[in-house]
Amino acid sequence: xxxxxxxxxxxxxxxxxxxxxxxxxxxxxxxxxxxxxxxxxxxxxxxxxxxxxxxxxxxxxxxxxxxxxxxxxxxxxxxxxxxxxxxxxxxxxxxxxxxxxxxxxxxxxxxx
Amino acid sequence: xxxxxxxxxxxxxxxxxxxxxxxxxxxxxxxxxxxxxxxxxxxxxxxxxxxxxxxxxxxxxxxxxxxxxxxxxxxxxxxxxxxxxxxxxxxxxxxxxxxxxxxxxxxxxxx
Numbered sequence: 001x002x003x004x005x006x007x008x009x010x011x012x013x014x015x016x017x018x019x020x021x022x023x024x025x026x027x028x029x030x031x032x033x034x035x036x037x038x039x040x041x042x043x044x045x046x047x048x049x050x051x052x053x054x055x056x057x058x059x060x061x062x063x064x065x066x067x068x069x070x071x072x073x074x075x076x077x078x079x080x081x082x083x084x085x086x087x088x089x090x091x092x093x094x095x096x097x098x099x100x101x102x103x104x105x106x107x108x109x110x111x112x
Numbered sequence: 113x114x115x116x117x118x119x120x121x122x123x124x125x126x127x128x129x130x131x132x133x134x135x136x137x138x139x140x141x142x143x144x145x146x147x148x149x150x151x152x153x154x155x156x157x158x159x160x161x162x163x164x165x166x167x168x169x170x171x172x173x174x175x176x177x178x179x180x181x182x183x184x185x186x187x188x189x190x191x192x193x194x195x196x197x198x199x200x201x202x203x204x205x206x207x208x209x210x211x212x213x214x215x216x217x218x219x220x221x222x223x
Contacts, residue, residue: 004155031209033209040215041215042116042199042201042212042213042214042215042216043156043199043201043211043213044213045210045211048209048210050209058210059210090155090156097209098143098144098203100146100158100161101146101158101211102158103148103155103156103157103158104155105154105155106153106154106155
């Protein structure tokens, strides 16, 4: 039981490049989330999903897109990366809205 | 707007020196308060959930308590392996999917 896994662990992009971050969970959770963590700030919600085929905007959604084609996977896309998107990205999942969110190990992204 | 403030920002203790971390919150309709531990370069690891004022939960050297305005994470006789950043987050009835996080307290326990 791996819990929540994220791919890749680290990536360097040039401004304007695109990439997709993959999150996978093996706990059969309905809810999945993408957060970003920046120095001096708390974790902030980018997008979330309440079930397969659904997505919704969180607190800081601009510049990102997401998809949840399969229940166990939640993808975060950057269409045209900007230096302001340099951050550590965490995926989380939970069984329901009120239950504990379990986090993955994170993806460190550097945009030059 | 929901707000979560953690203090102190950083705390340095000697092994065995007990102390407390604070998480104060201003929210409308608290559903739950969560404590996480985060080691450098890793994701947050769940510790506790508290739902109502007066509730307490314990795990090894950690004890979390909740009042109507704040939560404390008490660390009794800490060891160097307790060194980490401790994060507090709240969930409200207004948007019950969302966690609002504080900035965390960096705890260092010296041997």
